[in-house]
Amino acid sequence: MSEAILKVTGLSKSFDGVRALSDLSCDLCRGEILGLIGPNGAGKTTLFNVVTGFIAPEGGKVSLKSTDITGLAPHRLANRGIARTFQDLRLIRQLSALDNALLSFRDQPGERLGNVFFRARRGREHERQNRQEAIRLLEDAGIAEKADDPAEDLSYGQQKLLSLVCCLAARAEVVLLDEPVAGIAPEMKEKILGMIRDLRDNGKSVVLIEHDLDAVMQTCDRVVFMDAGAKVSEGTPQEVRNDPKVIEAYID
Template sequence: MAETVLEARGLGKRFGGLVAVQDMSLSVARGEILGLIGPNGAGKTTMFDLLAGSVRPSAGSIRLRGKDITSLPPHRRLAAGMGRTFQIPRPFPALTLLENMLLARQHQTGERFWANFTAPRRVAAEEREARDKALALLDLVALHRLADEPARVLSGGQRKLLELARVMMADPGVVLLDEPAAGVNPSLLEVLIDRIRDINAKGVTFLLIEHNIDMVTRLCDRIVVMAQGALLFQGKPDEVAREPRVIEAYLGGAAA
């Protein structure tokens, strides 16, 4: 059995009197692509925000490679090896794609002021390495030709590709993808799906929340379904498609 790299146990979140997530548990195995789906209002976004660290849980715990990260903020989770993308990418529009990529690099010696004077060769070497890595990732997502263009020229789909490349600058072992297909045209969506597969094949684990069921079915090894803030069902894509409770949740308005 594959090692569990990300695990949530009994997660709950209340916003005043509203229970958004209740007693929600899931686990993601190393190298897996796990999908998180559910009808509108099911609690998916809150669950995702809990895992990403942008929302603190009212109950439960989150573990990354066996270590409790429940109280860690997002930047500490990134340092621990878990990155995330956003449903609406927000690159720095006036900066070039390459500059946007370089800003995402973690733990550079040159970030410390005096290191630029005491270890200039090391700083220069790391800068060259970061540039090479950024250009390679831009090439991976078919944006290399735009490396020196400002990010404002990108389409919505290209911004999603840039977002995926940016998160990989931090070398995460686990990536949370927030609705990667939203706003992406069909041709770029195929590129995005292929790039996710390529990165996954190199050992990166993915958890994605997505409304595009076709994309989820094509990409995911397993699917977790939420309704009314709780776990409804989990299984392989074909099992989920046949499950009466899932069909009722989507067609019968269980989470309305």
């Protein structure tokens, strides 16, 4: 197994007495797609919320490339190269698809220059580059013709693609995807899974939460199955699928 880029150790978090994370430890290796599966309420999204700084854990640690990042604010974690999508998408509905993508770019280098004239010129050049890159991402996702439409006018599948584009615009090394193919048509599903594999092939490290087991099995290098906030099984997709504890959970 290659080196861990992201490591969580002994994480715990409760909500009103419900254990959402219970001493959870897990590694994401550099350049892999790690599948995260488990029943509703297993704690999958809570894990993302803790790793991306939206929720503070009650115990445990999150490390990125061996640096302790536990409890850092979401924007700081974004600047360190962790990007995510949300289960409920969280696009800005009235803004165009292109503007949603543009808002997701990190760093504005113009701000660091002292001279106002150069700052403005650099800023404009930077804006132009981001715009070009955003259009390229929308093209790759097959939704460039929707660039000027408000996000709310896109179909649900197109909105899922747009939320993935926004995540890619951050150019993060670690990409956390919360149910990116849930509830969409098969051809769009294939498109999104292809984009996720491309991410991995371009050296990114990906965690994929998904209930669609076939999608997980065909896309992931490794899978973690969690239940009641704890890791129950871990291994290759085949190993996890054949684990009696996993089979039992999915039959119940």
